[in-house]
């Protein structure tokens with residue numbers, strides 16, 4: 001091989017490696033300026049339930065979406081899956097999976113992506129399976145509906161995945177859903193979600209219906225499999241404990257908006273937004289119900305200011321300027337906060 005050919009080959013390999021590195025590090029999911037609206041009737045008044053949301057997740061990253069009940073977490077997750085309730089719609093923005101805007105896909109294309117490229121694990125894991133069909137048959141049919149593989153090959157893969165989620169594979173394969181415990185069913189639904197080796201997993205309150213110990217085990221399993229598959233995970237949880245313990249990055253939502261986001265470590269050690277601070281303070285040592293958990297934050301979770309900062313009606317630090325919409329601004333190396341007081345802090349410190 002001539003010197004020129006060798007050099008050309010080396011440059012091509014280098015370019016391939018660069019592309020690989022970029023692919024590994026460029027986001028799997030990018031949400032840009034996403035708003036989700038409810039219209040009273042056709043052409044009627046618009047109510048924005050999610051407002052101008054921006055976030056991204058890279059391969060191997062677990063991002064936690066936290067916030068009280070009603071803050072817009074599940075609507076965001078449903079929009080990514082193309083499963084918003086009929087009465088709601090995306091009124092602006094983009095949802096990009098590896099650069100492809102999901103909002104431009106047909107229902108059929110979206111159906112193909114959902115379940116295969118984007119897997120989802122819900123709180124109601126019972127809904128992952130049809131009650132009167134054995135788990136094995138359901139897994140085999142799901143595998144064969146996405147990939148053209150033979151029945152024996154699909155059975156082999158289904159058994160393998162039941163093993164990977166640490167279930168007695170043969171036994172679960174020939175069981176009906178109601179014969180499984182809650183923890184077993186959630187593991188089986190994990191197998192059903194991950195067997196296509198998705199690039200993105202959306203887990204919406206995956207442990208809320210489980211007891212503490214079983215829930216922790218399911219999350220351990222999810223974290224382990226995420227590492228093996230190097231996929232991105234969006235962990236939606238009102239339980240800050242899970243988000244703080246498990247995720248690499250997090251976004252805190254209030255009233256349909258992200259009020260603070262960044263590296264989990266950074267937000268945990270140095271929360272800047274009053275809502276994040278109160279959420280962290282309200283975090284229980286023992287297990288309480290969701291309502292008790294947030295009782296320490298003044299006011300009700302649904303108290304959302306119509307103008308300016310969504311948290312203004314509950315914020316102990318609010319001042320006149322809070323009735324202007326706060327912009328998201330850097331508040332640390334890996335942290336962004338939407339709060340007028342962050343600016344005020346800066347002014348005060350500089351004075």
Ligand SMILES: Nc1ncnc2c1ncn2[C@@H]1O[C@H](COP(=O)(O)OP(=O)(O)O)[C@@H](O)[C@H]1O
Pocket residue numbers: 038049067068069070071072073074075076085087088
């Ligand atoms: N189908 C719907 N029609 C009207 N409002 C809805 C619908 N679904 C959710 N909402 C409202 O949108 C807000 C956000 O809901 P959701 O995303 O489910 O919150 P979270 O998951 O954070 O608890 C809530 O105020 C809720 O009442």
Ligand code: SF4
Pocket residue numbers: 273274275309310311312313315316317318319321322326338339340341342
């Ligand atoms: S902008 Fe104002 S009301 Fe909103 S969180 Fe900051 S201080 Fe509180």
Ligand SMILES: [Mg+2]
Pocket residue numbers: 073074075205
């Ligand atoms: Mg929810």
